[in-house]
Structures are given as structure tokens and as C-alpha cells.
Amino acid sequence: MGPTLLITATAPAAVPAVDERITPGYYLRDGGRLGPYIGGLLERCVTVFDIKPALTADLDRPAAAGLTDNGGIIEDGAYVTGAVVVQAGARIEAGARVVGPVLVCEGAVVGAGALVRDHVVVGPRTQVGFGAEITRSLLGAGIFAKHACFIGDSVIGSSVNFGVFSSTTGLLSSAGPVVEPAVKEITVTVGEDRYGTGQTKFGAVVGDGVTLSAGTVLSPGTLIGPGTVIYPRTQLGGFMPTGSRIR
Numbered sequence: 001m002g003p004t005l006l007i008t009a010t011a012p013a014a015v016p017a018v019d020e021r022i023t024p025g026y027y028l029r030d031g032g033r034l035g036p037y038i039g040g041l042l043e044r045c046v047t048v049f050d051i052k053p054a055l056t057a058d059l060d061r062p063a064a065a066g067l068t069d070n071g072g073i074i075e076d077g078a079y080v081t082g083a084v085v086v087q088a089g090a091r092i093e094a095g096a097r098v099v100g101p102v103l104v105c106e107g108a109v110v111g112a113g114a115l116v117r118d119h120v121v122v123g124p125r126t127q128v129g130f131g132a133e134i135t136r137s138l139l140g141a142g143i144f145a146k147h148a149c150f151i152g153d154s155v156i157g158s159s160v161n162f163g164v165f166s167s168t169t170g171l172l173s174s175a176g177p178v179v180e181p182a183v184k185e186i187t188v189t190v191g192e193d194r195y196g197t198g199q200t201k202f203g204a205v206v207g208d209g210v211t212l213s214a215g216t217v218l219s220p221g222t223l224i225g226p227g228t229v230i231y232p233r234t235q236l237g238g239f240m241p242t243g244s245r246i247r
Contacts, residue, residue, distance in 0.1 A: 021190045021223070021239065022047045027207035028157045029226060033141035035105050035124045037067065041138075048205045048223075049197045051155050055138055056119045059083065059101035067103055090122075111146070123158070132162070136201070140208070154203035157226060163214035168203030170220055188221040190239045197221065207242065 020026050024042040031039050041058070045051050058065035062085055072086030075094040082100025086092060090104040095112030098104075102116055105124045110116055113130030122128060123140045131148030140158035145151060149162040153170035171182050182200035189195075204218040207226030212218075216230065219237030228244040230236065240246060 018046055019190060019193060019195075021225075021241070022049070022188075022195055024048055024051060024155075026242070027155070027205050027223075027226060028140055030141065030158045030208050033124065033158050035141070037065075037103070037105065038121065038123055038138070038140065041121075047195075048155055049195070049199065049202070051138055052119075052136060052153065052199065052202075055121055056136075059103060059119050059121070062101070062103070072104060072106075105141075137203070152203050153199070153201040155205045157206055157208035157210070159209050160206050161211040163212055163216065165214055166212040166216040166218075168218045168222070170201040170203035172220055186221045188223060188239065190223065 024045050027048060028042060041054060045054055062083055067085045069087045070085055071088035072090035074080055074086060074092045077094030078092045079097045080092060084098050084100040084102045086104045087106045089106040090108045092098055092104065092110045093112045096110045097115045098110060099117035101119055103121045104110060105122060107125040108122045109127050110122065111129040114128045115133045116122065116128060118135045120134050121138045123143065125141055126139050126143040127146050128134060129146030132145045133150050135152045137151050137154045139156050142159045143156055145162040147164035149165065150167040152168055154168045171178065172184055184200060186197045186199055186202040187194055188197060202221055204222040206224045209227050210224055212230060213232040215234055217235045222237050223239045225240055225242035225244060227242055228240050228246065230246045
């Protein structure tokens with residue numbers, strides 16, 4: 001009889017838990033309103049820092065991402081260039097400027113005087129109005145950005161309102177002169193933990209149902225949980241848990 005072989009099973013390596021506070025589901029909870037594309041995008045992303053790179057890849061190859069519904073309306077007098085998908089029920093008004101790659105989801109309106117450019121998803125029934133500039137961002141459902149404001153390098157939940165002259169900021173200016181392209185990674189601090197975003201421009205993640213008062217400026221890497229109430233103020237940054245009240 002030959003030697004006895006002892007075979008021992010090796011337990012699979014434990015998968016590190018992801019901090020809930022940096023997951024898409026912590027901030028964007030109203031999945032039923034987001035439509036199939038945004039819902040699927042969020043399911044593919046482990047953290048909120050994954051959303052912008054995944055969105056960029058999809059918009060660079062819209063057909064491969066299933067973004068073929070182009071049944072919306074582009075009014076005469078709108079300036080539209082590049083790969084711009086306007087879904088059925090959506091509208092780009094005369095006087096708007098849209099520079100693709102951009103996806104305008106069902107029921108959304110990009111109004112006269114708005115500028116939407118460079119890898120943006122405008123979610124269902126969201127309204128972007130005169131003087132608003134949106135770039136490299138995901139806008140959820142039913143957002144109001146109807147006044148002069150800036151949203152860049154950000155992820156915005158559903159039913160968020162941007163007051164006039166409110167703004168995200170995605171570039172650090174604390175290390176000397178600003179350079180383009182940016183070279184310093186944006187990091188965020190959540191409680192006692194610090195996370196790298198993997199990006200040199202990262203504005204904010206704003207959860208469902210938040211209203212930014214007129215003139216509010218968000219620092220790079222700001223994370224605002226859904227249902228947070230923010231009283232009028234000029235500058236805001238850091239992590240705000242769900243349901244916070246910020247005076």
C-alpha cells in the first residue's frame with residue numbers, strides 16, 4: 001500500500017468589507033427613479049469613487065453600453081456636438097450648449113443658456129437651466145440645477161436642488177500654483193479613515209434630497225449623506241452622515 005496523502009482544504013480568503021459610507025447605495029437610494037442605465041451603473045460600482053471612471057468608459061462607447069435610445073428632441077438653435085444621446089422624452093432647448101460625450105435621460109431638460117460638457121449623465125426628469133455648467137458628473141433623477149451654478153467631477157443623488165451660485169470644486173489649490181492637468185490625488189476623510197479617490201479632480205457626492213442654498217461652495221472631496229439639512233452658509237467640506245443638520 002502506498003503512502004497516505006493528507007489533503008487539507010484551504011478556506012477562501014476573506015473579502016475586505018467596504019465602508020458603507022463610501023458606497024453608492026449610501027448616497028443614492030431611490031433606485032426606482034434612476035432608470036435602467038444609472039441603476040445598472042451603480043450596481044457595477046463598489047465605491048462612489050468608481051462611478052466617474054465607469055461612466056466615462058460607457059460614454060466613450062455608448063453602443064457597447066446599450067445607450068442607443070436617441071428618440072429625444074434637440075431644438076433648432078441648440079449647439080450640440082460630439083456623441084450626445086438624448087433619450088425619448090428628453091429635450092435640449094434652443095440656446096443650450098451640449099458637448100459630448102453626454103447622455104440626457106428620459107424626461108430631462110437641458111435649458112437655454114445651459115452648458116453640459118465632457119462625460120455627463122443627466123438623469124431622468126432632471127432640469128438644467130440658464131447659466132448652469134455641468135461637467136464630468138452623474139446627475140440623478142429629478143435634480144434642479146435651474147440657475148447659474150457649477151457641478152463638476154461629482155455624483156449627485158435624486159431630488160437635489162442647487163441654489164443660484166452654488167458650486168462644487170474638484171481641484172486642490174492648497175499646494176501652490178494650479179497646474180493642468182492636475183497631478184495630486186484627491187483624498188477624503190470619513191470619521192477616522194482616509195480614502196484615496198484615485199482621481200486628481202473629485203468634487204462632491206451629494207445624497208438624495210439635499211438642498212444647497214444660494215452661494216454654497218463645496219470643497220473637493222465633500223460627501224453629504226441623503227436627507228442632510230444645510231442651513232445657509234458659504235463653504236462646506238468633509239463628510240456629513242445621513243440626516244445631518246449643518247448650521
